[in-house]
Amino acid sequence: MxxxxxxxxxxxxxxxxxxxxxxxxxxxxxxxxxxxxxxxxxxxxxxxxxxRWHISPQQAYPCYSEWDNYRKSTTADKDYEIIHNSLFIVDAFRTRQESYKEVEDRQLGEVSETCLQYAQYQDQINIPQNSQILQNIEQKEREVSQFEQKNQSIRSQYDSTLLDKIAGQSPGQSINTVGAEKAKQELDQNNQKISTLKQEIANLKKKLVATPESINFLDFLQADSNFNPLAANYQKASxxxxxxxxxxxxxxxxxxxxxxxxxxxxxxxxxxxxxxxxxxxxxxxxxxxxxxxxxxxxxxxxxxxxxxxxxxxxxxxxxxxxxxxxxxxxxxxxxxxxxxxxxxxxNTKAQAVRRVQNSRCTNCAKKIRPHDTYCPHCGSYQYIECPSCHTLTYKYLSYCHHCGTAQDVTPDI
Incomplete structure (x- = not known):
């Protein structure tokens, strides 16, 4: 070998x-x-x-990953999160369903009808009223973030203000922006505002999830009769x-x-x-x-x-x-x-057969006379001794041309 x-x-x-x-x-x-x-x-x-000529499983079943993550999620807000994602516009000039189906025009294969239906439900959610609710939620979340940053800044100074008060330092000489009493009061006010904003956010989320479009979409997501065939087809395609x-x-x-x-x-x-x-x-x-x-x-x-x-x-x-x-x-x-x-x-044998038939050197393929023992161009010896009749026969050919005995045609390289 x-x-x-x-x-x-x-x-x-x-x-x-x-x-x-x-x-x-x-x-x-x-x-x-x-x-x-x-x-x-x-x-x-x-x-x-x-x-990439044939569409991949991810292109044929573009909704599978998102749908699978939703079903495996254990978070309390998973309904809101998937509706939140559905409200992001993939392309301002195309619906999600059109963007899913566009791949069929460039590649072989078809997009899953279930995913096209999934995209249709998402497109139905993506209306101005729901987008406005989402904008209100995001605005209130930004306000919560701002109040939390203020509280963090105050708490970082709070221990220092207490030391200032214990040491008897006057407020005008303190390096802190607020005094201890005022800091405590501002923290309480900010916490109250944060609590109110979070409650408003929770109510808006419930409102968004409770819209007719969202309910239809969630019912579609939670139906095993829709997901199980999709999952099986995706695994088969993969x-x-x-x-x-x-x-x-x-x-x-x-x-x-x-x-x-x-x-x-x-x-x-x-x-x-x-x-x-x-x-x-x-x-x-x-x-x-x-x-x-x-x-x-x-x-x-x-x-x-x-x-x-x-x-x-x-x-x-x-x-x-x-x-x-x-x-x-x-x-x-x-x-x-x-x-x-x-x-x-x-195939050395096939090459040698053609060269012998054309009176060419079995090594360099240049023209030689029929009875030349050595090639005048490369000096290669053209014959071997037959092990049976001990006469010279052509190199690399399968049988001796005198007695017909099988020859070892292994190239001597």
């Missing part, structure tokens, strides 16, 4: 640095690297764009979304890989060295993101979720064991990919 991997990497780097088995000069290699980087950046940009993204990303990459492979094989057959080199680099660039996305899919896609469910059921949630599976699975998958490359792209 390790020898095959070593041969694969040797062939890989040889094909990446040579034209017709001749090394690239530094200037040409620099140009190739710049092109590689530019194309790789654009490939990842295209992958990012196409991965489960399949990584697989959908991977499918679209593969759809983007596979045509590029097939075109690069076709051009590379065509250039190899015609011995177009520079075209072969460039198409080889493109093939590698297109395969790198695909491999990364395959591994990402294995880590976060349907297979990962399936394994999590199995381990939760059978082993009581020992999820760390999944890491063992991936530690074993990834090398096996990598070995399978290398084998595929060896047979399809880095």
């Amino acid at each position: 390790f020898s095959k991997i070593r041969r694969f990497w040797n062939q890989f780097f040889r094909k990446s640095r040579k034209v017709n088995n001749e090394p690239l000069n530094k200037a040409s290699l620099f140009v190739i690297i710049v092109i590689d980087i530019f194309i790789l950046i654009n490939v990842f940009t295209g992958l990012n764009d196409i991965s 489960f399949w979304y990584p697989s959908i993204q991977f499918a679209f990303q593969s759809l983007f990459l596979l045509p590029l890989i097939l075109i690069a492979l076709f051009v590379h094989n065509f250039a190899q057959r015609r011995e177009y060295g520079l075209v072969s080199l460039i198409s080889w680099h493109l093939l590698v660039i297109f395969c790198i993101p695909l491999l990364l996305k395959v591994f990402e899919f294995l880590q976060f896609g349907v297979l990962f979720s399936f394994l999590v469910d199995i381990f939760n059921t059978l082993l009581g949630g020992l999820l760390f064991l999944i890491s063992y599976i991936y530690i074993l699975l990834i090398p096996v998958l990598g070995f399978a990919i290398i084998q595929l490359f060896q047979k399809v792209i880095l």
